[in-house]
Amino acid sequence: MDESQLIARVRAGDSAAERALYDAHVDRVYRLAFRLAGDDALAQDFTQETFIRAFDRLGSFRGEAAFSTWLHTITTTVVLNGLRKVKRFRQRETDIDDAREIGITHRHAEPDLKVRMRQAIEALPDGYRTVFLMHDVEGYTHEEIGAALGVETGTSKAQLSRARAKLRVALADFAGEWTT
Amino acid sequence: MMDEHEDPKFEAWLRKAAGSYHSPLPTPREELWKRIEAARRAKPVIALRPWMRWVVAAAAMLALGIGIGRWTVNQSAVRNGTVVATTDTAQDQASQAAQPDIAYQVAATQYLSRTEAFLTSFRADRGANHEANRARLASQARDLLTTTRLMLDSPAGDNQRMRALLEDLELVLVQISQLDAAHTGHDADLINQGMNQTNVLPKLRSAIPAGPVPVRTQGAL
Numbered sequence: 352m353d354e355s356q357l358i359a360r361v362r363a364g365d366s367a368a369e370r371a372l373y374d375a376h377v378d379r380v381y382r383l384a385f386r387l388a389g390d391d392a393l394a395q396d397f398t399q400e401t402f403i404r405a406f407d408r409l410g411s412f413r414g415e416a417a418f419s420t421w422l423h424t425i426t427t428t429v430v431l432n433g434l435r436k437v438k439r440f441r442q443r444e445t446d447i448d449d450a451r452e453i454g455i456t457h458r459h460a461e462p463d464l465k466v467r468m469r470q471a472i473e474a475l476p477d478g479y480r481t482v483f484l485m486h487d488v489e490g491y492t493h494e495e496i497g498a499a500l501g502v503e504t505g506t507s508k509a510q511l512s513r514a515r516a517k518l519r520v521a522l523a524d525f526a527g528e529w530t531t
Numbered sequence: 532m533m534d535e536h537e538d539p540k541f542e543a544w545l546r547k548a549a550g551s552y553h554s555p556l557p558t559p560r561e562e563l564w565k566r567i568e569a570a571r572r573a574k575p576v577i578a579l580r581p582w583m584r585w586v587v588a589a590a591a592m593l594a595l596g597i598g599i600g601r602w603t604v605n606q607s608a609v610r611n612g613t614v615v616a617t618t619d620t621a622q623d624q625a626s627q628a629a630q631p632d633i634a635y636q637v638a639a640t641q642y643l644s645r646t647e648a649f650l651t652s653f654r655a656d657r658g659a660n661h662e663a664n665r666a667r668l669a670s671q672a673r674d675l676l677t678t679t680r681l682m683l684d685s686p687a688g689d690n691q692r693m694r695a696l697l698e699d700l701e702l703v704l705v706q707i708s709q710l711d712a713a714h715t716g717h718d719a720d721l722i723n724q725g726m727n728q729t730n731v732l733p734k735l736r737s738a739i740p741a742g743p744v745p746v747r748t749q750g751a752l
Contacts, residue, residue: 370564373564373567374560377558377560377563377564378558381555381558381559381563382555382558385553385555385556386552386553386555387553388553389552389553391556394555395559395562395563395566398563399563399566399567399570402563402567403567403570403571406567406571411728428702432698432702464548465551468548468549468551468552469552472549472552478709483549484549484552484553487542487545487546487549488546488549488550488552501706501721501722501724501725502718502721503718503721506718515541515542515545518545519538519541519545522545522548525548528544528548529538529540529541529543529544529545530540
């Protein structure tokens with residue numbers, strides 16, 4: 352059965368078809384949510400919310416784009432909105448922690464690539480980070496990213512290029528690993 | 532032709548090294564499916580027959596009319612109370628207690644009206660020099676975005692419906708604020724599509740009390 356038939360059956364109230372549609376897409380939705388959120392509980396919440404919205408709004412899916420593109424638009428909206436709320440909440444906590452830690456010296460040099468990579472990716476502006484993770488880590492095309500984020504393909508390409516440039520500078524200590 | 536910034540060796544290394552960033556766990560399929568089913572069961576779903584839609588629409592119109600009527604009466608009462616308060620201590624205290632709520636109502640109404648006007652002008656921005664207007668729109672969006680975030684953190688954000696609307700508006704304003712003159716009209720089209728999908732303008736309009744702005748806020752302060 353092709354996907355359009357599956358969607359028609361879901362619209363007709365077939366619960367087995369709902370499960371089949373879920374099974375076909377849940378891995379990619381969860382992976383993207385996890386990559387962006389970095390937390391299993393948040394990734395599960397975002398995946399759950401994505402599928403609830405998708406099933407509720409399936410009537411508005413007109414089939415002009417692929418179902419996966421439509422679903423990933425919902426995923427990125429849910430994840431980015433959710434992360435913004437979390438970030439705002441955490442920022443308040445961080446402000447309090449910063450006030451407590453005035454005068455404490457931190458060691459910034461970190462020889463471990465994994466840690467440095469995490470720091471470098473998290474220092475990217477949100478838009479660059481999202482595009483970089485979707486394209487270079489999760490393998491989405493620029494067309495898929497553009498559709499999911501509501502930006503042009505050219506914008507996605509430009510943001511990826513700028514993200515890579517920033518990462519190259521941030522990870523310059525490891526230049527020996529890619530020049531040899 | 533290769534872009535001057537391209538470096539296939541670096542990109543290959545980066546892709547491989549970044550794979551460890553937030554490396555996902557195996558998908559908890561069954562657990563997630565149970566949660567989704569449970570959440571969907573908990574949501575009341577009412578399938579409306581065509582004739583029922585008319586009944587619901589009529590009831591909604593009636594409720595809206597009653598709501599507007601009550602709101603108007605409350606505004607008159609508050610206005611009268613403020614005038615009489617100069618001679619009556621008890622009424623003076625009641626009026627002072629009501630002031631913060633009224634102030635937020637006025638601020639919310641003015642903000643919503645400004646945002647509605649802005650989004651309407653954004654949608655209509657298809658003139659010959661709309662590219663030149665883009666920077667101005669982005670700047671206005673940033674101003675409104677600041678107000679939106681203040682509103683979200685104010686008592687106005689305690690109301691669930693208002694909060695949902697403010698969050699939708701925040702998303703749209705963020706997108707508009709990131710537009711610049713170098714972008715083509717396609718970005719604006721995508722924002723418009725997003726606004727259509729979330730029905731943000733109809734929701735915004737239904738949240739604004741009827742009448743021109745001076746009438747909506749008249750006598751409240």
